[in-house]
């Protein structure tokens with residue numbers, strides 16, 4: 001992101017406006033200008049020069065015991081890298097926490113590989129989150145069938161959100 005004067009804008013922070021919208025705040029020091037860019041998370045994340053915690057996610061971090069913070073931050077940012085996002089939101093912290101704690105049966109993994117690439121990551125997150133909510137330790141084929149029916153059944157074309 002560049003200012004009109006040609007300087008690179010500094011990223012000051014990101015606010016979560018609502019469940020899907022974020023506002024990234026940039027500044028240009030030489031001009032003393034502030035720029036806010038609002039959009040869907042998926043639109044904002046690519047504009048960020050580095051991994052950035054939203055104010056809401058930062059707030060969670062600030063409330064943790066100081067000795068936990070560096071470890072926790074590293075874990076979350078490593079997970080952000082594996083998922084290819086630069087924006088750490090409050091919801092993302094929940095996803096990061098779930099990471100790796102749910103196993104996949106061999107058959108359900110095979111099925112996941114057949115999910116179109118565009119929605120595979122979301123499907124994976126949704127399945128793991130649902131499994132955890134129910135206290136399951138493994139994503140099973142039965143669960144996959146159920147989720148598939150919920151999102152793609154009944155003639156609905158709604159995408160996973």
Ligand SMILES: [Zn+2]
Nearest residue numbers: 003005028031
């Ligand atoms: Zn400027």
